[in-house]
Amino acid sequence: MKVLVPVKRVIDYNVKVRVKPDQTGVDLANVKMSMNPFDEIGTEEAVRLKEKGAATEVVVVSIGPAQAQETIRTALAMGADRGILIQTDQDLEPLAVAKLLAAVIAQETPGVVVMGKQAIDGDNNAVGQMLAALLDWPQATFASGIEISGDTAKVTREVDGGLQVLSVALPAVITADLRLNEPRYASLPNIMKAKKKPIDIKSTADYGVDVANRLTVLKVTEPPKRQGGVKVADVAELVSKLKNEAGVI
Amino acid sequence: MAVLVIADHDGAHVRDTTAKTVTAACAISGDVDVLVLGASLSGAAAGAAAIAGVRKVLTAESAALGQGLAEAVTDLVVSLAGGYDAILTPATSTGKNFIPRIAAKLDVSQISDIIEVVDAKTFVRPIYAGNALETVKSSDAKIVGTVRATAFKAAGEGGSAGIEAAAVPGSAGRHADFVSEEVVKSDRPELAGAKIVVSGGRALGSAEEFHKVIEPLADKLGAAVGASRAAVDAGYAPNDYQVGQTGKVVAPDLYVAIGISGAIQHLAGMKDSKIIVAVNKDADAPIFAVADYGLVADYKTAVPELMEELARIGK
Numbered sequence: 362m363k364v365l366v367p368v369k370r371v372i373d374y375n376v377k378v379r380v381k382p383d384q385t386g387v388d389l390a391n392v393k394m395s396m397n398p399f400d401e402i403g404t405e406e407a408v409r410l411k412e413k414g415a416a417t418e419v420v421v422v423s424i425g426p427a428q429a430q431e432t433i434r435t436a437l438a439m440g441a442d443r444g445i446l447i448q449t450d451q452d453l454e455p456l457a458v459a460k461l462l463a464a465v466i467a468q469e470t471p472g473v474v475v476m477g478k479q480a481i482d483g484d485n486n487a488v489g490q491m492l493a494a495l496l497d498w499p500q501a502t503f504a505s506g507i508e509i510s511g512d513t514a515k516v517t518r519e520v521d522g523g524l525q526v527l528s529v530a531l532p533a534v535i536t537a538d539l540r541l542n543e544p545r546y547a548s549l550p551n552i553m554k555a556k557k558k559p560i561d562i563k564s565t566a567d568y569g570v571d572v573a574n575r576l577t578v579l580k581v582t583e584p585p586k587r588q589g590g591v592k593v594a595d596v597a598e599l600v601s602k603l604k605n606e607a608g609v610i
Numbered sequence: 611m612a613v614l615v616i617a618d619h620d621g622a623h624v625r626d627t628t629a630k631t632v633t634a635a636c637a638i639s640g641d642v643d644v645l646v647l648g649a650s651l652s653g654a655a656a657g658a659a660a661i662a663g664v665r666k667v668l669t670a671e672s673a674a675l676g677q678g679l680a681e682a683v684t685d686l687v688v689s690l691a692g693g694y695d696a697i698l699t700p701a702t703s704t705g706k707n708f709i710p711r712i713a714a715k716l717d718v719s720q721i722s723d724i725i726e727v728v729d730a731k732t733f734v735r736p737i738y739a740g741n742a743l744e745t746v747k748s749s750d751a752k753i754v755g756t757v758r759a760t761a762f763k764a765a766g767e768g769g770s771a772g773i774e775a776a777a778v779p780g781s782a783g784r785h786a787d788f789v790s791e792e793v794v795k796s797d798r799p800e801l802a803g804a805k806i807v808v809s810g811g812r813a814l815g816s817a818e819e820f821h822k823v824i825e826p827l828a829d830k831l832g833a834a835v836g837a838s839r840a841a842v843d844a845g846y847a848p849n850d851y852q853v854g855q856t857g858k859v860v861a862p863d864l865y866v867a868i869g870i871s872g873a874i875q876h877l878a879g880m881k882d883s884k885i886i887v888a889v890n891k892d893a894d895a896p897i898f899a900v901a902d903y904g905l906v907a908d909y910k911t912a913v914p915e916l917m918e919e920l921a922r923i924g925k
């Protein structure tokens with residue numbers, strides 16, 4: 362069984378973004394970019410499925426600029442087998458990303474798609490569910506556990522109030538939550554090996570799907586700043602301020 | 611123009627998040643219907659009908675809807691979508707699970723985490739863990755999105771909308787099957803809507819310590835309990851306690867962070883709280899930059915003192 366893992370190149374999670382003064386977006390010049398952390402979790406899960414013998418091949422797909430090749434290389438160094446880059450400088454909306462992924466899936470026919478629940482830049486938490494809808498596949502989002510036996514996956518999901526277990530017939534789309542696994546660091550030999558693994562470079566036009574944006578970004582602004590930073594000397598002062606100044610207790 | 615709000619409820623009651631989403635919906639149109647779906651809707655439908663501004667309540671009952679299965683919810687909502695220009699639901703983990711599926715079936719882009727309705731097609735939403743706010747205008751025929759309830763005031767009560775049952779379509783396509791559920795029942799207020807939240811971080815060091823320190827303080831304040839990702843990952847607290855960019859977003863009147871450093875991802879989930887209290891032994895912890903009242907102290911001494919002081923003022 363083939364596992365397909367979409368991976369996105371995003372601003373590193375440690376970077377605090379700055380809004381551009383002209384309000385057209387955020388400043389991405391010279392900031393550190395990395396693989397979306399949830400996609401590292403997706404890649405790790407796919408590689409583990411292969412190591413356990415439940416999967417035979419792990420294919421990673423990224424949609425983004427030329428530099429997204431580095432993101433694919435990171436996944437290859439973690440143990441994925443090959444990559445596909447759909448190269449574009451356009452900021453695609455989740456629906457367009459899902460349509461491109463659906464077109465890739467029509468060609469690749471994976472047995473399961475394992476992907477991140479959310480990209481930490483757009484924060485949409487949408488592509489996986491949209492992809493499942495377009496393919497008419499079952500979905501199991503926010504996974505903290507995946508057990509595959511034969512052509513079914515039992516997925517434990519993190520939901521409001523606790524955990525839910527679903528059974529999905531494959532093929533299906535599964536999106537990873539934080540607790541699914543702890544992604545490995547690629548070893549130096551594996552990073553070297555990854556350089557020889559194939560990456561297929563495509564363009565959005567190769568897939569003949571409508572990727573036009575439906576949303577226009579009118580402006581990007583900074584959120585209101587919080588006036589914090591006040592310290593209290595001790596617990597008695599804290600309680601007195603909460604009661605008398607803030608009136609919240 | 612009409613808007614359909616998919617209710618967040620527990621069967622017996624609609625949650626506050628629903629009334630807040632109705633407020634967002636009313637900013638789009640005066641014709642707001644609420645869809646209450648699930649397995650048994652005893653009180654929730656009546657609760658929805660009593661929200662001021664609601665035109666009509668639709669109910670839909672089936673086992674699959676009760677299990678929150680995205681495929682079933684999508685089939686139902688898509689069957690009703692013809693009558694609506696916008697479909698909204700609160701951004702809970704349930705809502706986030708089905709809304710994108712509905713959007714894709716209707717071939718429209720999704721607007722995630724709406725925090726402001728500028729006009730019927732224009733919305734403000736946070737990106738990059740809330741460090742930037744984008745104003746987007748949709749060119750789609752329909753708006754499909756999730757609403758960050760904490761950004762809206764709850765619509766009042768006093769409505770008297772009629773209640774109608776909607777036809778539930780049979781399941782047509784491939785879908786997931788429900789196996790089991792482990793839902794923790796608690797007498798504490800729910801995290802998402804609580805007026806006071808007490809959260810613990812990695813500093814607590816163990817699940818026992820978390821129970822012993824954080825929970826009694828929460829109970830004394832009548833608060834919900836939250837946690838940082840580090841505390842959840844380490845097993846000190848269950849997953850649905852996680853506050854942050856990738857967990858729950860809360861905006862209580864009072865947020866108390868005990869032994870939490872204040873990473874960007876944690877701040878994303880609580881920085882809109884009215885009053886923030888931080889107890890941390892590191893005077894340079896980033897949490898202090900957003901705290902209204904920061905106490906540099908070891909929680910091991912500070913929390914017991916806090917319990918005593920609260921008792922002294924009659925809490």
Ligand SMILES: Cc1cc2nc3c(=O)[nH]c(=O)nc-3n(C[C@H](O)[C@H](O)[C@H](O)COP(=O)(O)OP(=O)(O)OC[C@H]3O[C@@H](n4cnc5c(N)ncnc54)[C@H](O)[C@@H]3O)c2cc1C
Nearest residue numbers: 367368386424454455476477479480483484485486487488
């Ligand atoms: C300043 C700025 C403004 C933007 N404004 C908008 C906007 O208004 N509306 C909008 O929809 N988008 C906007 N984008 C683009 C947005 O950041 C996302 O690229 C896009 O919307 C996909 O959503 P997401 O990454 O939040 O997806 P999510 O649904 O959060 O991603 C979930 C998963 O989908 C997969 N995935 C997502 N994108 C890719 C990809 N490119 N390649 C491979 N796998 C992928 C990953 O597995 C990921 O974990 C903007 C980007 C910037 C920089």
Ligand SMILES: Cc1cc2nc3c(=O)[nH]c(=O)nc-3n(C[C@H](O)[C@H](O)[C@H](O)COP(=O)(O)OP(=O)(O)OC[C@H]3O[C@@H](n4cnc5c(N)ncnc54)[C@H](O)[C@@H]3O)c2cc1C
Nearest residue numbers: 811812813838839840854855856857869870871876891909
């Ligand atoms: C993709 C991604 C998503 C994430 N999503 C979230 C999210 O949604 N929510 C979230 O919270 N995090 C999230 N994180 C994790 C985040 O980056 C931080 O790692 C996490 O918030 C740290 O938790 P913490 O503050 O409890 O632990 P730490 O950062 O380790 O802080 C512990 C603090 O306790 C203090 N301390 C120690 N001992 C004591 C004592 N005895 N008394 C008082 N203070 C003490 C220390 O000074 C320190 O400041 C995410 C990370 C990634 C990569």
